[in-house]
Amino acid sequence: MRDVIASRSLAKQSPSLNGRLPQSVRSHNNIYWGTMKYSDLNIQTQRDAPNNARTEGFAFLVRAGYLTRENIPTQLGEITLNHLRNLSSTPSFLSQLLLPIIGNDDESFLPIASGPIEVAHCSSCKYTERLAFARFVKTPLPQEDELPLEKVLTPDCHTIEALANYLDVPKEKTAKALMYTRVSDDRFIFFVVRGDMQLSEAKLKQHVGEVRAATAEEIERAGAAAGYASPIQLKNAMIIVDDLIPQSQNLVAGANETGYHFKNTNYGRDYSAEKVEDLIQVKAGDACINCGNPLSILPVISLATRSEYEFQNILLALAETYHDGKGLTLPHPAAPFDVYLMQVPGKETDTRAKAKEIYNNLKNAAIEVLFDDRDERAGVKFNDADLIGFPVRITVGEKGLKEGMVELKPRQEKENQLVPIDKIIEKTKSILK
Numbered sequence: 063m064r065d066v067i068a069s070r071s072l073a074k075q076s077p078s079l080n081g082r083l084p085q086s087v088r089s090h091n092n093i094y095w096g097t098m099k100y101s102d103l104n105i106q107t108q109r110d111a112p113n114n115a116r117t118e119g120f121a122f123l124v125r126a127g128y129l130t131r132e133n134i135p136t137q138l139g140e141i142t143l144n145h146l147r148n149l150s151s152t153p154s155f156l157s158q159l160l161l162p163i164i165g166n167d168d169e170s171f172l173p174i175a176s177g178p179i180e181v182a183h184c185s186s187c188k189y190t191e192r193l194a195f196a197r198f199v200k201t202p203l204p205q206e207d208e209l210p211l212e213k214v215l216t217p218d219c220h221t222i223e224a225l226a227n228y229l230d231v232p233k234e235k236t237a238k239a240l241m242y243t244r245v246s247d248d249r250f251i252f253f254v255v256r257g258d259m260q261l262s263e264a265k266l267k268q269h270v271g272e273v274r275a276a277t278a279e280e281i282e283r284a285g286a287a288a289g290y291a292s293p294i295q296l297k298n299a300m301i302i303v304d305d306l307i308p309q310s311q312n313l314v315a316g317a318n319e320t321g322y323h324f325k326n327t328n329y330g331r332d333y334s335a336e337k338v339e340d341l342i343q344v345k346a347g348d349a350c351i352n353c354g355n356p357l358s359i360l361p362v363i364s365l366a367t368r369s370e371y372e373f374q375n376i377l378l379a380l381a382e383t384y385h386d387g388k389g390l391t392l393p394h395p396a397a398p399f400d401v402y403l404m405q406v407p408g409k410e411t412d413t414r415a416k417a418k419e420i421y422n423n424l425k426n427a428a429i430e431v432l433f434d435d436r437d438e439r440a441g442v443k444f445n446d447a448d449l450i451g452f453p454v455r456i457t458v459g460e461k462g463l464k465e466g467m468v469e470l471k472p473r474q475e476k477e478n479q480l481v482p483i484d485k486i487i488e489k490t491k492s493i494l495k
């Protein structure tokens with residue numbers, strides 16, 4: 063896992079790029095000048111989704127020819143990633159992309175079904191944290207008077223479940239023991255959490271550093287008994303308890319003797335700890351640390367940390383967020399090209415020559431255009447334009463040209479518009495705003 067340390071909000075400020083691609087990269091990039099011809103790009107679109115696609119976004123990135131089935135960027139994919147890299151030097155880069163991002167000061171995420179990371183997320187106040195580090199409001203059990211310590215026979219009660227069943231007590235009235243050895247100095251560390259809760263190894267490592275499971279010999283040397291361990295009367299052990307333990311009276315804990323447990327152990331009276339910390343891993347439904355709303359656990363991909371962006375994940379996030387049944391529907395300015403320009407071969411008119419002229423005009427107006435200059439049927443080009451998903455498609459056809467018009471279609475809208483040739487640039491720019 064990457065190191066992520068808090069200091070500022072990604073949503074408000076973009077990370078420094080530590081000398082990565084400068085703004086001027088586009089103009090020095092051999093393969094990309096903002097405008098290109100389809101035939102130079104060697105785009106390979108595909109009719110069918112790859113059978114290994116775990117999400118619709120990935121399937122469309124492969125079908126539209128941005129990625130191979132093996133998730134490797136093609137030339138079009140590389141151009142798009144470079145485009146995103148260039149864009150990332152502008153302020154509030156991520157917010158420009160209009161993605162449904164969740165996150166915190168350290169990291170930005172996009173929820174996605176197959177995401178490899180799990181976060182806890184509050185739909186009310188938007189609190190978001192990696193699962194291992196997420197915090198929640200713990201509710202102590204009602205306060206009780208401390209009862210006398212009592213040693214009881216508990217045969218074959220190696221687990222909290224078996225113990226709770228055997229003594230007929232709820233799991234939250236038991237103390238769970240976890241024994242580790244610190245790697246740096248071989249210190250034996252004894253953790254105590256309430257029996258109904260799950261220890262977060264990530265949190266415990268935050269407090270003590272790297273650990274490994276204690277060996278049977280180390281457990282015995284500390285005076286504990288595996289399966290029946292207790293923090294009471296240990297030798298040379300560092301004891302760390304969850305912050306709920308000092309508020310929990312009369313818990314059942316091991317008696318450090320095989321086959322026996324103590325009833326009514328009480329922190330402070332029977333043992334104490336070097337540290338009292340939050341050690342618990344959040345679960346779905348636990349109360350948000352900020353607002354008390356139930357937390358959800360969501361699979362996500364990481365889009366950015368404080369120090370760097372994950373551009374390929376951002377591309378996937380765009381595809382997940384922006385597609386319809388026909389293909390990608392990338393917004394400006396995320397799309398690598400703003401216009402997909404194509405000509406439909408005419409019977410009397412040289413539509414290609416006219417399209418070429420429009421291509422040069424768009425290029426001179428600093429509009430980023432991909433010119434589909436192939437001799438393909440109109441239907442094939444329309445399908446590819448929909449799959450590839452740039453914001454605007456311009457079609458140069460014989461019928462329109464006779465009236466001095468071209469067909470212009472915003473990708474995210476259903477209807478075409480007929481636009482006079484001398485208004486193309488103005489109209490395109492107004493759509494891209």
Ligand SMILES: [Zn+2]
Binds near residue numbers: 186
């Ligand atoms: Zn909340």
